[in-house]
Amino acid sequence: MTLKPIKEEIINLIQELPDDATLEDIQYHLFVKQKLLRAEEQIKEGKTIPHEEVMEKARTKWFK
Numbered sequence: 410m411t412l413k414p415i416k417e418e419i420i421n422l423i424q425e426l427p428d429d430a431t432l433e434d435i436q437y438h439l440f441v442k443q444k445l446l447r448a449e450e451q452i453k454e455g456k457t458i459p460h461e462e463v464m465e466k467a468r469t470k471w472f473k
Contacts, residue, residue, distance in 0.1 A: 418442070 422438055
């Protein structure tokens with residue numbers, strides 16, 4: 410029986426945590442993993458904003 414790649418990644422992630430990891434530790438690592446996977450998807454789909462555009466928005470919003 411072969412596990413799906415994401416399932417394997419999650420199992421490995423949990424196994425790499427220290428033995429005294431709490432449920433909160435596991436939840437945090439799963440949350441971060443989910444965010445990174447979503448970001449990778451968005452990059453592949455071209456849903457990114459160029460750095461200069463982000464900096465310009467920050468300058469106009471925070472440094473009036």
